[in-house]
Each structure stands twice: as C-alpha cells, then as structure tokens.
C-alpha cells in the first residue's frame with residue numbers, strides 16, 4: 001500500500017485507500033473522499049463558522065495581509081483545518097496587495113503595488129451577488145482557495161472581488177488595495193466584505209452556525225443579518241462572535257453618518273437603527289459589533305481588561321492569541337521535534353516534554369537556523385554577520401507605538417553594552433504609506449546604523465513578509481519587543497520566536513504579560529501593567545532594563561553560561577510555545593464561542 005494512494009476524509013479524518021473509496025463528491029473543482037454517507041452529508045450540510053477578516057495571511061505569495069492581524073487570521077484557518085473545525089473564511093481579494101517596499105540608501109521608504117493574479121492560484125466561482133454602493137448595484141464575485149491540512153480537514157477561503165464586467169471602472173477598483181484609499185474607499189470595502197460576504201455565503205448555499213468577526217472591519221455584516229432576521233436583534237446576537245484587537249478608542253474604525261447615507265444609501269436601514277447599535281455621533285464599527293454579538297473577546301487577558309474599561313457594561317472575555325506551531329517552527333526544529341516529540345504539530349501541548357531533547361541537539365538546531373538566516377541576510381544586503389555574535393531581531397509593522405528605535409535612546413550606553421559582549425541587530429518592517437512617523441522610524445534606524453557602523457552591525461531588510469518573519473523569528477538569538485503599553489493588544493511574533501527557542505526580551509504588554517517568567521522564559525522590560533507609573537518614570541525604567549539586562553544578564557548568559565541559555569531556550573518551547581499556539585486558541589474558540 002503506497003502512501004500516495006491514501007486520502008483522508010475531511011470530516012472525520014479517517015485515512016482511506018483511494019481505490020476503494022465509495023463516497024466522493026466534488027467541491028470547488030476538487031474531489032473529496034469520505035468514509036461514509038454520513039461524513040459526505042456532514043461535509044456539505046453541517047453549519048459552518050463563517051470567519052470574516054479584512055486581511056488573511058495564507059502565504060507570502062498571496063499578499064492580502066499587512067501584519068499580525070492577517071497572519072493571525074491565517075493561523076486561525078490553518079489550525080481550524082488541522083482540527084477539522086467546520087469553517088469557511090471570507091476576505092477581500094486585494095489584487096494590489098498591501099504594498100511592496102523598497103528602501104533608499106537614506107532609509108526613505110518607497111511603495112509599489114504588490115500585485116497578484118488570483119487566477120494563478122485559485123478558481124473563480126460562478127455565483128455573483130450585488131451590494132448597494134452610492135445608489136449603484138455593485139457586483140461581487142468570489143475566488144475560492146481551499147486550505148487543506150494533512151489531517152484531511154479543509155477550510156475554504158472566499159476572496160471577494162468587484163473587478164467584474166458590468167461594474168464601473170471605479171467600482172472595479174474597490175477590492176484592489178488593502179487599507180488603501182480614503183475613508184469612502186474603506187467604507188466601500190467594508191460594505192463588500194460585510195454585506196457582500198453574507199450574501200455570497202447565501203448564494204453558495206452555505207449554512208452558517210456563527211459569524212465570527214475578526215476585528216471591526218466586517219461589522220456591517222450585522223446590519224445585513226438584522227435585515228435577514230426581521231430586525232430581531234437577539235437572533236442576530238446569537239449568530240455573532242466578535243474579536244476586538246485594538247486597545248485604544250482612537251484606532252477604532254468609524255464613519256460619519258452622512259457618509260454612510262451617501263454610500264450605503266438611506267433605505268438600507270433607518271438611521272435610528274444604525275445609531276442605536278453603532279453610536280450617536282459616528283457609526284463606530286467596534287461598537288456595532290459589540291452591540292450585536294453575544295460573545296465578544298479581547299486577544300489577551302490584559303487587552304480584555306482595557307476593553308472592559310473602554311466599554312463598561314459589555315461582557316468581554318479573553319482568548320489569548322496563538323500562532324500555528326508547524327508553520328512557525330523552522331525546518332531545523334521541526335526535525336528535532338519530530339524525532340523526540342512525535343505528534344507535536346497537531347498537539348502542540350506535547351511541547352511541554354521538550355526536556356527529552358538533549359541540550360546539544362537544541363543548540364545545533366538553533367545554530368543551523370541562525371546560519372540560514374545570516375546567509376539570507378548576506379544575499380539580501382551583502383552584509384556578513386557572525387554566527388558567534390549575539391543577534392537581536394526586531395521586525396514588525398513600522399509604526400510609532402511599536403517604538404523600534406527605543407534601543408537607540410542612549411547611543412553611548414548602547415556602545416558600552418556592546419563592549420561587554422558584542423551584539424548585532426536585524427530589523428525589518430513596512431510602514432503604511434500614510435504613516436509619516438512610521439516611515440520616519442525606518443529612516444532613524446538607518447541613521448543609527450550608520451552612526452554605529454564601526455561598532456555594531458545593524459541591518460534593515462526590505463519588504464517584510466511571512467517568509468521573512470519565519471526566518472527572522474527562528475534565526476536570531478533574542479527577539480526584542482518594545483511597544484508602548486497598553487497599545488500592543490497581543491503581538492504574536494514573539495510566540496513564533498518561542499517555538500524556535502529564541503528568547504523574548506520584551507516590554508510587559510499584550511501576550512508577554514502572560515508569557516514572561518523573568519529569567520526563565522525570557523526577560524521583561526519596564527514596569528508590570530499593574531503598577532501605575534508616569535510616562536517619564538516608565539521610560540526611565542524601560543531604558544534602565546533594556547541596557548542593564550542586556551549588559552548584566554543577557555550578554556553574560558549568552559557568552560559565558562551557554563548551559564543556562566539552552567535551559568531558557570528549552571523553557572521558551574516547553575513553557576511558552578506549548579501554550580501560545582493557535583491550536584489551543586481555536587480549541588478555546590470552539591468550546592467557548594462557537595458552541596455557545
């Protein structure tokens with residue numbers, strides 16, 4: 001019996017011999033095989049979780065993501081497929097992607113469209129729906145990508161697209177740029193996503209158990225559901241789940257009612273109804289989702305606390321984010337885990353048994369990942385980095401609150417630190433084209449790199465992507481994270497690092513409040529969120545920790561106490577990765593939200 005002839009039932013996961021399968025069915029141009037009539041029927045008829053997200057990071061070649069939110073959506077889909085949770089995802093096709101980044105010699109960012117052609121990857125479905133936009137009936141179609149897991153499970157992803165014959169040239173561009181354009185463009189996109197998405201699921205005859213909104217961009221779906229359910233708000237609430245990702249009021253998506261009336265029209269729903277759920281002054285997408293979802297959660301415990309303060313009276317829970325273990329574990333560690341912890345990929349809690357892996361093999365896998373990264377750096381920027389030097393990584397969207405330049409606050413102190421034991425640094429990240437301070441951060445890093453060039457090797461890699469994130473989070477020694485609390489609702493890149501035994505050195509914000517055991521799983525920077533401190537005091541303590549811990553703890557442990565360092569690597573895997581993964585996260589969504 002050869003391996004290639006075994007297929008898996010997407011519902012129960014049973015392995016089947018292809019020649020002998022009696023039950024099969026076609027879906028989206030692909031044939032699925034089933035163990036029984038029951039599973040075949042369940043595949044089509046079982047009500048599904050409809051997971052809505054403005055961005056989805058499924059792989060680097062499909063550039064429909066800008067950062068952590070989209071990658072989280074991708075990990076949600078990957079884990080749901082592995083666990084065979086019945087899910088279908090809905091997003092926009094974003095034909096021109098987020099942006100392709102080039103950086104000039106002085107650190108100036110240039111942006112280009114990151115075009116992709118969906119027909120190269122996925123099939124176009126024949127169904128067509130319409131949404132009201134500025135009095136026109138804009139046609140929306142869907143491209144289908146089926147994410148299939150080795151367990152047999154499958155999650156279809158619908159990429160909604162308005163580039164359709166019969167739409168005006170302007171309307172054909174609505175699904176071009178992720179987070180591009182002005183407020184009106186964004187509203188049109190959210191109409192396509194929320195309202196168009198619900199209509200497309202209906203056109204495809206898909207039964208929906210719950211609508212899960214990943215952030216407020218898809219909240220307009222609640223309005224479509226109100227219409228479908230005879231304005232019965234309880235019916236709608238019972239169908240909706242909302243995950244908020246933003247801890248600050250100012251960052252919520254909101255639209256003036258005048259614009260809503262111009263774009264969505266005045267007869268979609270009465271203005272009083274919109275105001276009742278979306279707020280008096282603006283249509284606040286977060287408030288709308290909150291008011292019409294029975295289950296709402298923040299993405300870490302700390303974020304839940306802030307959200308409860310922002311929205312008193314709302315019952316907000318916490319499901320702490322995770323990352324997809326297999327995706328974010330480097331090939332070198334996958335091999336190691338396969339050898340010593342078989343089954344880890346679909347049962348990442350087994351990583352708690354990391355103690356069975358010999359120290360020298362952990363270190364060897366790490367050195368391979370590190371050398372692999374340094375070769376990649378050499379290819380990209382022609383800088384030779386030394387694999388024996390303590391390497392610090394920092395890569396994420398370039399935006400002010402993430403404070404990528406905090407480590408350069410006192411250059412002389414940093415030079416002093418570097419004299420006790422050498423360090424080198426790798427940065428990456430894109431700034432949104434309209435984020436002027438974000439772009440300034442990149443320029444500043446270039447400037448500091450130049451100022452320190454004879455002492456500390458510092459590189460900035462262009463065009464950050466999922467592939468690059470995987471290389472960086474597995475190939476450095478220390479993953480640095482210095483957001484301004486409480487603005488990092490979760491953060492996930494540090495969880496990727498932990499899966500590869502890379503140690504986190506981070507401000508106590510978002511997930512790290514739950515993940516940090518000082519000196520055991522990594523190190524903290526600055527005060528605990530329970531401490532009330534002034535902005536000045538916070539900064540003073542953050543800088544003190546940054547430099548002192550580097551000089552007195554991190555550098556000496558790395559260079560002189562390799563055994564202790566490997567212990568901590570092991571803890572990162574066994575005490576951090578075993579928990580901060582999207583399998584645990586999706587099992588919680590399933591039991592606490594989807595079954596509600």
Ligand SMILES: *Cc1c(COP(=O)(O)O)cnc(C)c1O
Pocket residue numbers: 066067068069071395396397464465466469470490491492493494496
């Ligand atoms: C994981 C990931 C992120 C999220 O990084 P944070 O540090 O959590 O902000 C952003 N972009 C890409 C490409 C990623 O893979």
